[in-house]
Amino acid sequence: MCFVNGVKRMWTKIRLPSIFMLLCALQLAKGAIREEVKSKAGATVDLPCVINQNECGDFHSIKWYKENRRVYVYSPIANFAKAEGELVERGTLIFDGNNSTTRLQIKDLNTRDEGEYKCEITFLDITKDCPVVQLVKLTTLAEPKNLTVST
Numbered sequence: 001m002c003f004v005n006g007v008k009r010m011w012t013k014i015r016l017p018s019i020f021m022l023l024c025a026l027q028l029a030k031g032a033i034r035e036e037v038k039s040k041a042g043a044t045v046d047l048p049c050v051i052n053q054n055e056c057g058d059f060h061s062i063k064w065y066k067e068n069r070r071v072y073v074y075s076p077i078a079n080f081a082k083a084e085g086e087l088v089e090r091g092t093l094i095f096d097g098n099n100s101t102t103r104l105q106i107k108d109l110n111t112r113d114e115g116e117y118k119c120e121i122t123f124l125d126i127t128k129d130c131p132v133v134q135l136v137k138l139t140t141l142a143e144p145k146n147l148t149v150s151t
Contacts, residue, residue, distance in 0.1 A: 049119035
């Protein structure tokens with residue numbers, strides 16, 4: 001059951017249940033850590049993902065998604081790291097094992113890289129209340145290709 005503003009809602013009309021489910025989904029998404037990163041086209045950008053190993057313990061893997069497509073997977077247990085899809089040649093995960101933040105680094109940023117990225121952490125101990133999904137909105141800034149000034 002979902003509560004919106006602390007009140008239990010029941011709907012009988014056909015369209016209202018869909019709207020109510022959307023509100024519930026948005027309420028659940030509020031618990032995710034959200035960041036916004038802006039960078040210029042052609043630059044190298046780092047997208048942060050906080051891993052609190054002191055409180056949350058070790059993790060099995062970190063997966064990065066752009067929209068719904070996986071673009072990077074890393075597992076220290078399997079000794080595996082791989083960029084996928086559009087980041088095959090330009091994506092790297094920066095994590096030294098001692099810091100609390102890992103970063104997906106994208107080189108030679110282009111306007112097609114702009115969008116919503118999701119960092120998904122799979123902790124070994126799932127009994128702790130640790131954030132497992134973090135969202136990063138990437139905005140790519142670029143100069144216009146054509147500029148016309150009229151008087």
